[in-house]
Amino acid sequence: MKNIVSFGEIMLRLSPPGSDRLFQGNFFRYCFGGSEANVAVLCSELGLNSAYVTKLPDNRIGGAAKTELKEYGVDVSRIMTGGGRMGAYYYEKGAGVRPAVCVYDREYSAFSLSKREEYDWKKILDTADAFHFSGITAALSDELAAACLDACKYAKEHGIKVFCDLNYRSKLWSKEKARDVICKILPCVDVFISSVYQAVDIFELDADLSDTDAACIEAAKQLTKQFGFEAVALTVRKTYSASKNGFYGMIYKNGGAYFSRKYETEIVDRVGSGDAFDGALIYSLLNNEPEQRAVDLASAAAVLKHSVEGDFLITALKDIEDAVKIGGITQR
Amino acid sequence: MKNIVSFGEIMLRLSPPGSDRLFQGNFFRYCFGGSEANVAVLCSELGLNSAYVTKLPDNRIGGAAKTELKEYGVDVSRIMTGGGRMGAYYYEKGAGVRPAVCVYDREYSAFSLSKREEYDWKKILDTADAFHFSGITAALSDELAAACLDACKYAKEHGIKVFCDLNYRSKLWSKEKARDVICKILPCVDVFISSVYQAVDIFELDADLSDTDAACIEAAKQLTKQFGFEAVALTVRKTYSASKNGFYGMIYKNGGAYFSRKYETEIVDRVGSGDAFDGALIYSLLNNEPEQRAVDLASAAAVLKHSVEGDFLITALKDIEDAVKIGGITQR
Amino acid sequence: MKNIVSFGEIMLRLSPPGSDRLFQGNFFRYCFGGSEANVAVLCSELGLNSAYVTKLPDNRIGGAAKTELKEYGVDVSRIMTGGGRMGAYYYEKGAGVRPAVCVYDREYSAFSLSKREEYDWKKILDTADAFHFSGITAALSDELAAACLDACKYAKEHGIKVFCDLNYRSKLWSKEKARDVICKILPCVDVFISSVYQAVDIFELDADLSDTDAACIEAAKQLTKQFGFEAVALTVRKTYSASKNGFYGMIYKNGGAYFSRKYETEIVDRVGSGDAFDGALIYSLLNNEPEQRAVDLASAAAVLKHSVEGDFLITALKDIEDAVKIGGITQR
Amino acid sequence: MKNIVSFGEIMLRLSPPGSDRLFQGNFFRYCFGGSEANVAVLCSELGLNSAYVTKLPDNRIGGAAKTELKEYGVDVSRIMTGGGRMGAYYYEKGAGVRPAVCVYDREYSAFSLSKREEYDWKKILDTADAFHFSGITAALSDELAAACLDACKYAKEHGIKVFCDLNYRSKLWSKEKARDVICKILPCVDVFISSVYQAVDIFELDADLSDTDAACIEAAKQLTKQFGFEAVALTVRKTYSASKNGFYGMIYKNGGAYFSRKYETEIVDRVGSGDAFDGALIYSLLNNEPEQRAVDLASAAAVLKHSVEGDFLITALKDIEDAVKIGGITQR
């Protein structure tokens, strides 16, 4: 069984029930989540030895987050505790023409206040086969951006495969800052994952987004050429409304482009669908699955996530395989 | 900032949670609402000085209704309290092929028992720039029909712009009665709003409803000719199911017809979508927005309302403008 | 008023709220249900004298099930109580590409442990005009399969019309076993109901399912020829996703095939939609409604059921007739 | 089995969940209830043939009330439907020093608008062994007071035992009006039930309430002397707080006074505890139970009711007997 280490934040998420608006009623439904944590949980569910690296406050909120990760089999022994608070975010899911709303309350979190020196990558990545992080981690602070770079360099030197999801968030940093920081890290990255729209936008690629299939191939070619990636995975989402989306993905490797089925799906909770894509992709590539199966599983996992409340996709491989086969459509 | 005064009832609404049927389970979700009150709240949210005129029972139920209006900035100083009960209605939202169900319990309400003489329009409309009511108010009693007429006459004489939404409700009066009463009031009305289907039906207009665009123009022309309206706004709804509707609107003014985008939308709660249309329209016309922007905002507000539980649309202008721009559809 | 007796189990159903997954959160929404019980309840709602025959445990769970049937007017005087437990099932409704999940916990139930000799059909069917059961009852045990055969033979001999829904459940028995058992009973059956897919599959009929209309006719012809049915009713479901299905039905009688409208419907709860088809069909045929109206009502009832949470469709005939007329689609 | 007919209103009750205040949050928990209806339901649960007489609106709210009574075995065949609305009340349970709050919304109900002539007592009381009503019914209108008198006279003449609970409600009528009306009816009453405090207050009895035991005996003596009752049952409640009460009862018959145990009890929902007293008393006296057992069962039922949410006490005789025996106190 392969060992994967993910590096990022985990936050408390507060949502109004169902399709209600924030502060309608007097209850929040809560869960824990965060891009890299979501990936770590799915990797664990799919059978990888999945460890999470973060820093949590030393109180009952941080303790509850750790318990949640443990429940899904994630190795929490590398999680530090200490100064700062628990990051949180408020999330209103939206419905119909009313878009989702996300309000961050993640400043001053224990993780975002943590220092580069606190992360001893030699020890953390001791037995790792793979390392995974996303642009969100690098966006939280210069210290964390440096920590990401440290980790990737260490991984590169020690044959540990590096997965990076661009995950650009305009609320966290500017496009320019993101490009500068990420471009320094990408030479150490083996597999790069992104929304095709974000990739084209951030790296100013030359690709016509009116034909998303062609744009995926073109963007992947240019990224591979620039950064020397082993593989590039790109996703395409069409937002018909807050209640219905289209989604598909592509893997580009060794000059070949592999596309998944193009899904259309009703939405229970869209958060974490990109992370589910990452998790199933990492699982597939670490297990040397063929590229077609890898992108099929990754896209099916992403689409499945739209049907599940909360940040995490808790699912068995078989359920994802079923979604690949039937796309949810049968006749009886 | 313009001053708008709305005149109507506000009721307690009792609904089963989600898509449940009435009396399934043992909880009601409640809110307050009523056609003119819904308009008053949106006008306030959009920045108008919005006052509500009604009569409430002098108990904790009436008090809670008033508090609710205050919370959204509506001026409640013209609301009377006294004899009678709080009007209420039971509402089952429906789903799929199962249509919504509405059971009124509004008889003997303080408002419906109130007398024409209780409304001192000189005082009530003292600083008003506009007056708004709908056919529902006129339908509740002969006294209230007379009060509407009094108000409109006073407004006409004092240069206060009158907005009237037909809002025909077959549970409250017959088509004949409605036509008789409303036709007496309409000569004092400046802006007339209605579903095109109801307008054609009640006023027996000569318009072919199989082509709704043409029917809107034709109906508006005939209404304008008959009543001398400054503007007519008509709405078109297609009910595919209780979970999905189509919606758009038109403004006809100075011989020009301005249509909004044709929306299709999933439904969380359809109640009050016409009122949201009115609110945004009133806001736009009082602020002398161009006709195209007025109908765009009005239709977008109506469609947004479909996504929000309860009678009120609590929203910022910017959210409505966003809905105009993207119709909820983006790509990422 | 005609008397109908239904024979089957009634179980406690445990579902997570809304579209949640099993064991997400810490609440189950529960109801009672079971294929034949669902039919019995709808028959009662539509005005038939509807009696249910089953065996329940002698505890508060069994008592609550009986109370539930009583609430909807079902005659529970033929229900026995005694050894064994209350059957139960866990049901996750699914959403989008995530399919529904059903986990049975019905083994060792009082009903499934009951013996052929416990059912005195002479007494049970004393005043019956019709008898109804489904393949599920026959699948629960050899004793219950024998009891079904006893009942059908008695009915045949006494001019009581027998309705049988194939209701094949692969979790309960193999296709071979089902075919063997059911084929012995079918000669006593007057009206046979099934999904066209299951009918073709179990009875290995020669019908091309790529054209479902033609397949329905062909399957009905072959079944009628083989078993001498008075009528065959077949249903066709298209599962676009767990949130959206297509559905229609056909009745084949005296060489004529009558198709209902083809519906597409959003889904609140799909369980019991086939049973609603049965209930409205039985009501129609016992009241000698024309075949077209029978299949129209049956399909509309089935589609309506998709919009109602729980196993039972509690509805008035008028609501079903409305659904026939408008299919939920109107314009305003 | 004895036949009892109860006469009164049944209302929809709306309460905030748990110990919340009215209009805290956005949900009401609802149930149906009303003093006489509560008695009718307990009588049915205890095995009497219990029929309810009232008038309900002809809509889904009235229908739901009827279904609720049916569920508990109450004979609803004498219930009329027609003009007027469904009575309702809002109930906040209180907690600690915060007292319960009750807001009536029962004016203009179908029942309170019903006329004396609508009640054909010959038919209604055809097979009755007993008739039961309370002062609330008489308080609702002069017509209903007259109907009560009609019923009691008819009962007196035909050997039907009459039970009357004073149930004075200051929100419905003045003490003077109550005394006048009730005093005219009481000569036809066989068993009179009241809070000792209310009895002393309304009938201006000469009894020292600082010694409640003695006051009960004294009040019963004076009432018996004045009205010739067969039996008088009086109850004593000590309100320590909204969360804790003391309660006991007495029966006075043939010159003997029988007291129940003095209970102290935590409170889930106090509404209907007096009605539970009535129900168990009626059951006991109609079955010729000894006076001591009658008052024991009546008080235990009243105390049990404090532990049950809603207006109805749904319980088996055995549970009441257990409460008599152990008063809820055991050692393990």
Add this chain to the structure above:
Amino acid sequence: MKNIVSFGEIMLRLSPPGSDRLFQGNFFRYCFGGSEANVAVLCSELGLNSAYVTKLPDNRIGGAAKTELKEYGVDVSRIMTGGGRMGAYYYEKGAGVRPAVCVYDREYSAFSLSKREEYDWKKILDTADAFHFSGITAALSDELAAACLDACKYAKEHGIKVFCDLNYRSKLWSKEKARDVICKILPCVDVFISSVYQAVDIFELDADLSDTDAACIEAAKQLTKQFGFEAVALTVRKTYSASKNGFYGMIYKNGGAYFSRKYETEIVDRVGSGDAFDGALIYSLLNNEPEQRAVDLASAAAVLKHSVEGDFLITALKDIEDAVKIGGITQR
């Protein structure tokens, strides 16, 4: 009507439902609150012109807090918005021997990051008759401690009555720090309020707490002597369990000590009971109520608050007066 200005934080409070533990289940019930805000709301409910001074983040969370204050009539025009986050706290209410748990997440809030210079007391206290704050505000930062001192000095100079509640919180600062800071402010304070235990502890008074009545008088004397207060109000709480407390208060003024009734009360939510004491005390003293009535209302308000979920006591003066009279105990 007197004008009161309160100065402090308002936070989002997250609690598990009912008596659940933090992170049991997946819902939080939320409300807004904070010691001084709770006082401001009650002052407004009782009829004072009550304004709140704080700083909120410029997002939907801060906006919702402001809306909440507006709903209860608090003047929010002096509230600033800007940098920093919304303070929050997690609160588990406890039950029986399990004590309440409070986890603060208020660091880096917009208020706690605000600077002394941001508060222009001349403008803020322009029309004020009274100013109120508590030790919590002073504990949040040196800047806010300085702001408190500025405000008190300004008030002193301009004849504005200053109310200060000690409100010592060991999670915010040490006893030594608290004493140092508060002692500098107290010379400007007119009315000082505290738990007698905290007062004795922080100011190292010479009072024997085993006799709490005597200790109250002794502590008030010493405090008055040291700081020259116009009045001192002290409270005494006995925590029998998380579900039951005793509570009473004393006012010491002009050498006289006035004690309220000693209450024992079941607990729904204890948070804000001290603030309710403050609110009713301020109301009473600003309206020149006699000392006995002032302490009676203050203690009754505090005890009433134990029965109400959330931080705010929303109540009418009449309800508090009733609680004074009957202490919640009546007989019927």
Add this chain to the structure above:
Amino acid sequence: MKNIVSFGEIMLRLSPPGSDRLFQGNFFRYCFGGSEANVAVLCSELGLNSAYVTKLPDNRIGGAAKTELKEYGVDVSRIMTGGGRMGAYYYEKGAGVRPAVCVYDREYSAFSLSKREEYDWKKILDTADAFHFSGITAALSDELAAACLDACKYAKEHGIKVFCDLNYRSKLWSKEKARDVICKILPCVDVFISSVYQAVDIFELDADLSDTDAACIEAAKQLTKQFGFEAVALTVRKTYSASKNGFYGMIYKNGGAYFSRKYETEIVDRVGSGDAFDGALIYSLLNNEPEQRAVDLASAAAVLKHSVEGDFLITALKDIEDAVKIGGITQR
């Protein structure tokens, strides 16, 4: 860290919310629990290496139970899966004089159908320092009684300390059967735990239960003499109502009797309080805590459990120590 192995069932528990009755409303709150599982979870929380031995069905229900144990750190590697169902029980908590109601649905569970031979105690107890079971396990089947005996014999021979809680359940077996079976096992038991009432009843001890302190000592002496226990722990519960209980415990060891404080406590959920006693006792004795501290911790844990919803007591040692110190009572 000591290793403890517990042997028993784990069931799904279904309860109505709060103090509702079974089948009031349409929701169950669920959790997992069972006497020995509850002990295993608390042992784990307190820091022991705690393993659970049981057999679960191979479906999502069994999987969820296992996940729940894992969440609290219990070693589930010895849990078998296979034939049979998940045991369940319905639990109504009661309130005031209404006692709790428990309906078992545990027949035919995978565990109760498991065979003696399936338990390889050599392997299971390989590294164990202690073994724990209760009379419930022995009561489920003769096979499981034999398995208990096998385990205890193996433990005795290998110096593994055996803890046994009598846990007599009259719904599972008769007193005579229980005595016969348990008496055969007790010679291998080191520490015996029981309610003093059950111990006296089942073993027909000569002890006067009207003086529970003396009875505890006398019962412990006689049991120790008869079975040669190293220690006996007895508990005393006074049930004042379903909402309030008294509780204390005693340890008898080497001729000394150590009593805990006598608690009185409000009740949220009484289930598992005896198991909490066991868990804290096992923790204390395995860590060689003094007898007084052991019984203090055990009783405090039991009392704390009354305040926590669900079967498990999730708590830190420190919380139990606090409960010992203050018994929940403080002054402020």
